């Protein structure tokens with residue numbers, strides 16, 4: 001390290017409030033904040049609450065006013081529909097202002113919630129920015145979630161409006177959204193006022209009169225509206241993420257901290273310059289999509305790529321490199337899974353050679369652990385810096401990174417490098433003491449969290465406190481385990497709870513277990529994540545059938561696969577289900593899921609002394625060998 005990172009990090013450590021107030025000056029406010037952070041009556045932190053701003057103004061109007069209206073803002077590239085469309089800042093501003101007018105005419109005001117259940121099309125981005133313009137709070141639900149998941153989110157967020165489209169387009173099929181939306185609305189107890197539906201030519205939806213409004217028609221008569229000033233601590237969005245139960249947690253992101261942190265990250269974490277092209281190959285339904293497809297690139301006056309396709313099969317494994325060449329992408333951010341899929345189909349990276357990728361300066365990876373093989377392959381085949389960084393839906397931006405805009409640090413395989421300035425990361429043992437270098441423990445962040453991180457769980461401060469703040473007083477519990485080495489490099493080793501990452505999608509095994517346990521033939525069960533060469537992890541279930549059950553095991557397994565698909569969605573992919581005689585437990589009856597995972601992954605079993613009957617593992621091994 002040359003010392004620049006250390007200097008920068010120390011400036012934050014010495015005085016976080018001063019450090020972030022200085023950063024807050026890099027964005028335009030209607031009213032400049034004087035307070036860095038304040039604590040409310042629940043002791044929760046809020047950033048810049050005395051400032052006034054508007055996130056849609058930051059993402060659009062400020063650039064148009066500064067004379068950059070002609071500059072490209074959004075590049076929509078959709079190999080699944082064979083469409084490409086570009087919006088400059090002026091065009092995007094006009095669309096957003098008009099759509100905000102549509103929502104306003106339907107009664108949406110500052111503070112109202114709007115659920116967005118849409119595929120990767122420009123209208124989804126327009127909907128998000130239009131909410132921000134009105135000071136309304138959006139909650140985007142990933143298009144791959146089934147009706148039940150959508151209904152749960154509608155009931156929690158209680159939106160006035162739902163924005164949706166007639167369909168999503170997957171590699172080999174068209175997913176009609178409207179029947180899923182109608183089903184969700186029927187299941188939900190909260191009643192929404194209206195749904196605004198964008199009709200796509202791949203499948204037209206039947207609109208229910210009274211409830212549904214045609215997006216394009218509404219736009220024809222819409223009046224553009226100006227940005228509404230909001231307080232720094234007013235919520236911008238709620239994004240639901242998997243917890244350890246079937247009830248997802250609504251992460252609340254506030255306008256002020258979000259804008260300051262993301263603006264800071266574009267330079268310091270990603271090394272970007274305004275005018276360059278940033279591509280986060282994710283989905284707007286996930287946090288990466290919120291932060292780095294929509295808000296950060298636009299606030300920083302970059303062009304952002306909205307890609308409706310996959311790394312492979314749309315049409316082949318060179319798709320990413322084609323997009324890089326065509327749109328002159330400067331930095332590409334994706335999940336390791338995506339590159340494992342590319343590597344599998346194009347091991348020699350012929351696609352990379354086929355296209356002119358000279359615009360590409362660096363690759364960013366996140367969402368799951370970056371395995372050494374994928375890291376090595378990417379480095380060798382592209383010759384580019386391959387930068388792993390660690391973050392969560394809750395934080396909204398990188399907790400640890402290689403801070404390339406400050407100093408390009410040496411990488412260490414398996415490490416997401418060093419804490420990002422703003423995050424005071426510590427490793428604590430069970431007693432709450434700090435671990436020595438290289439000693440594993442719980443990865444925690446000293447409070448206050450920096451700007452941009454969650455302020456609470458929507459309508460559930462108790463859950464926020466219980467789940468994140470109560471384990472170690474004064475610290476945020478990340479839910480990940482790991483260690484810091486003697487050079488200060490952070491190694492994230494995986495979740496310590498019932499959360500798994502399947503193809504970069506965060507899912508709850510606890511929720512899947514609830515669904516499996518509800519089957520009438522199942523006496524008890526355990527669902528846990530096991531290693532998967534492509535997707536990083538996949539869920540697996542072990543089930544014990546009820547005594548006297550004489551039906552077909554195969555039929556039960558098929559029904560369980562279908563139930564998980566119907567309730568959570570196809571992305572859950574619980575396909576591996578094994579019937580066993582009994583499950584390993586402690587004497588107090590706790591199922592030893594971690595040992596089951598170790599057994600399937602072929603790792604050494606770390607059996608606790610409290611196990612009821614250790615011979616069960618020999619029994620299970622035998623059964624596995626027979627399989």
Ligand code: COA
Pocket residue numbers: 142143144145168170171175281282283286288310311312334335337338341366367503504505534535569570571572573
């Ligand atoms: N809407 C509806 N359905 C969706 C969906 C969406 N937005 N996204 C995925 N699905 C469905 C798929 O159609 C598939 O359904 P099927 O079982 O009926 O075929 C299922 O969910 C699983 O899809 P997926 O996880 O994409 O697996 P895959 O085998 O089709 O593709 C990869 C494998 C690796 C190519 C793919 O998972 C991928 O692109 N991963 C990267 C994800 C990523 O970038 N995550 C980053 C988040 S930061």
Ligand code: AMP
Pocket residue numbers: 241287365366367368369370388389390391392393394416478479480492494495501504505506
């Ligand atoms: P999500 O909230 O979907 O972004 O998932 C967050 C979780 O993904 C983290 O708690 C980690 O378990 C995992 N994760 C994200 N990025 C990384 C990374 N770079 N290395 C290891 N794990 C990661």
